[in-house]
Amino acid sequence: MHLRSLNVPYPRGGRLVLLGVALVLSGVVCTAQAQHLKNGFYGKLGAGLSGYTGDLAGQRAGAPQDFGANALSHLPLVAAGELGYQLSPNWGLALGGQAGSYVSVGNVAPATDSYRRYTSHLLGRYTFGASDQRVAFYLDAGLNVTAGGPTRTGIGPSVGGGIDIRASRAVSIYVESRVNATLPDDAVDGAGPTRASVGAGGRRADEGRSFDTLSQLLGFGLRFSLTTPIAPEIIALNAPAEVQAGTTATFTATINEDEAARPLDRRWRLGDGSESTGRTVTHTYSRPGTYPVTVSAHNEAGTATASTTIRVTRASPPRAPWVVSLTARPNPVRVGEPVQLRTAVEGEEPFTYQWTVDGTTSTRGPAPTYTFDRPGRHTVQVRVSTDGGTQTRSMTVHADRRTAEETAPQPAAGSWAVGVASMRGSTGAERMAQRYRDRLADAPVSVRIVESMLDQERHLRVVVGRYESLEAARRARKRYRQALPPEAWVVRLQ
Incomplete structure (x- = not known):
């Protein structure tokens, strides 16, 4: 490639000066509450220094074209403009152009408008970083078409890059x-490659293929949003209508966050002098009364406000617990064997349990176990307490050296059986009887249904076997315990 001329008509320190100006501007705008456009249309207008590299016809090979006196009336400047669409915070598409004066080309071919070239370009741009950064770097690439002067139209690739310094949501300063x-x-310049050698067959060959460049060496300007920012809208305000003093209340505001311009500020006034921020807030009112609650959402496009009221009532005093039941299993119990004590309580937790057995007090949970070391009648008392009060309940547990079954009075001689179920309906009784017939199919016992009166009501009992004595029935219950339910009992047939 032949680089015969480079149009750089400014002092060596010019770039440093422009970069210094850009840094100062970035420091000024860094205090602004702004972020880069996430999506929407934007435009750019700016200017810069023009540059050209290529083949200058009529000049001594290898000699650069100097910035001559003719440049005083044709300054090496370029004006640039662009219309683009931001697809996302990082990606965008742009259609733009630049009109520039290229002194080196004009000096070689002095004709009407020979200094001026017009370039259009289609670009894809990538911006680095998040949209809330004050200073963003970007790179772009695409295709350009150039025309103007006495030469013909050209086409080729275009590459560039720069920094975007955000001043507000609508305006930023760029250097590129x-x-x-x-x-x-x-x-561009009407000059092609130099023919410098003779090839095979006597034909002259070119030194090489080259191309020209028209550049904006360093430019700056303004980028402005063409998309109108959307004001916030409060879609819903959710708040409880009534709470008790000392109880936490939660407030939530639903806003058109996907459409509203950022940054979006939310402020809550809770009626008792308290304020808060955020989409959802919680607050505890210490005194009864009616309080106005107001939320406002604000961005650069406007402010939206919504209000409601909340009624704060006096806190109700805590209620005393209610001991629903107190049980002991088994009862009667054999001396030396554990008995399971259990109480069921309703009310506001936490509960404190205090158990007293025959005058001895201990603090345990709702279901302790206890072992009696002497026979007799024993008083068991539970005391349940909360912040709202206390309730006490008592019961009696019988302890003996023999089991409750052994202490039961012996019935007169007669027929005995092992009971497995008792119910009122004949269908259920028959189904239960068939179940135990299947279980005891290999045993020499029968399963049948017998009627009995319990509390002046007719009951149907499913019984296994028929025995002449209580002891025989007990031995049968023990022998077939694998097939019988755990609660099977010995029953006298009437």
Whole structure:
């Protein structure tokens, strides 16, 4: 590639000065509450220094074209503009152009408008970082078409990059550089590759294929949003209508967050002098009364407000617990064997349990176990307490050296059986009888249904076997315990 001329008509320190200006501007706007456009249309307007590289016809090979006196009336500047759409916080598409004065080309071919070239480009752009960064770096690439002057139209790739310094949601300052390569080689300056050698067959060969570039060496300007920011809208305000003093209340505001412009500020006024921020807030009122609750949402496009009231009532005093039941299993119980004590309580937890057995007090849970070491009647008392009060309940547990079954009075001689179920309906009794017939199919016993009167009501009992004595029935219950239910009992047939 032949680089015959580079149009850089400014002092060596020019770039440093412009970069310093950009840094100062970034420091000024860093205090603004702004973020980059997430999506929507935007425009750009700016200016910069023009640059050209390529083949300058009529010049001594290898000699660069200097910035001459003719440049005083044709400054090496470029004006740029762009219309784009931000697809996401990082990706965007843009259609833009630049009009520039390229002194080196004009000096070689002095004709009407020979200094001026017009370039259009289609770009894809990627912005690094999140949308809430004040300073964002970007790179872009695409295709350009250039025309103007006495030469013909050219086409080629375009690459560039820069920084975007956000001043507000609608406006930012940018500093960028761009290079537009143009083909064919003579499209800009009318000069093609130099023929410098003789090839096979006597034909002259080119030194090489080259292209020209029209550049914006360093430019700056303004980028502005063309999308109108959307004001916030409070869709719903959820709050309890009534709470007790000392109880936490939760408030939630639903806002059109997907559409509303950012940043979005929420503020709550809770009626008792308290304030808060956020989508959801919690608050505890210490005194009864009626309080106005107001939430406001604000962004650069406007403010939305919604209000409601909440009634705070006096806290109700805690209620005393209610001991629903107190049981002991088994009762009667054999001396030396544990008995399971259990109480059921309703009310507001936590509960404190205090058990007293024959005058001895202990603090246990709702279901302790106890072992009696002497026979007799024993008084068991439970005392349940909460912040609302106390309730006490008592019961008697019988302890003996023999089991309750052994202490039961012996009935007169007669027929005995092992009872497995007792119910009122004949269908259920028959179904239960068939179940135990299947279980005891290999045993020499019968399963049948007998009627009995219990509390002046007719009951149907499912019984197994028929025995002449109580002891025989007990031995049978023990012998067939694998097939019988745990609660099977010995019953005298009437």
